[in-house]
Amino acid sequence: MADNSLAVCLAEIKANPGRFYVYVLSRPSGEAFYIGCAVASVGRRWHRICDHEMFAKRGEQSLRASIIRKLLSDGYEVAYSIDSWHDDKEAMFAREMELIAGLGRRDLGIGPLANGNDGGTGAVGLSAATVAKMKRINKEMWTPERREAARQRAIVQMADPDRRAKQRDIARKFFADPENKKRFGAQMRELANVPERKAARMAIFSKVLNDPEKQAARNRKRAERMRDAKVRAAISESVKALWDDPEFRERGVKNLAEMNRKAWSNPDSREKHKAAQKARREREKAARQ
Structure with missing residues (x-):
């Protein structure tokens, strides 16, 4: 198996749960055409690094997707590699920005990269037109039917006792490491302090509190759960x-x-x-x- 295969990268990601990484998509010649970054999510079968080929095959309209489709249609494979691992997202973002600045963006005419921004947070250097386009595509993609289908798939998956047990085992192993626990807690606290997320949580909570039926159902579930001495x-x-x-x-x-x-x-x-x-x-x- 080639060292630049997606499978090798996924094995490395699986071995580093909770850590941040910067990855590179390259042509068969070795020339990089996209720099990305993500966190090795715990217990997930699908990771950010897998998204690009999937979206390209679904018809995503972007320079990155066009390059991937051209490679696949010509009988080639996308080369994947993990550039670096980091313990915090600031270091990850810094490395991503360093690589993009060093190699250069194709849309600016200064390099081979298909990245549409300067890296950092996924929104550095985006034009207003690009932001509007992303919002439109996302809105068109997540139709009510698709959201409901995704919800039903999640319900079916989590109804499987073996799957739930496996997820619990993965989480226990991850949180058994004090460093992982500390890092995860810091990330959650940071997310909790984002004003937009706070407002969204409060809106959902208020909706439940103002609905007598939902409030009664919530109370019943809580009472039933608290009857269990182990809980x-x-x-x-x-x-x-x-x-x-x-x-x-x-x-x-x-x-x-x-x-x-x-x-x-x-x-x-x-x-x-x-x-x-x-x-x-x-x-x-x-x-x-």
């Missing part, structure tokens, strides 16, 4: 472990204090709390009689 014990141990971490404890105390301050500064919240306390006292009084 309660696991949650208890997890919470204890979190609060044993000084950094988490300090952050948690600050967050709770801020939440309480906001809640008690809201007149509606105060009135709601008073009403709940009054109702509780009345129930207790009735129970004693």
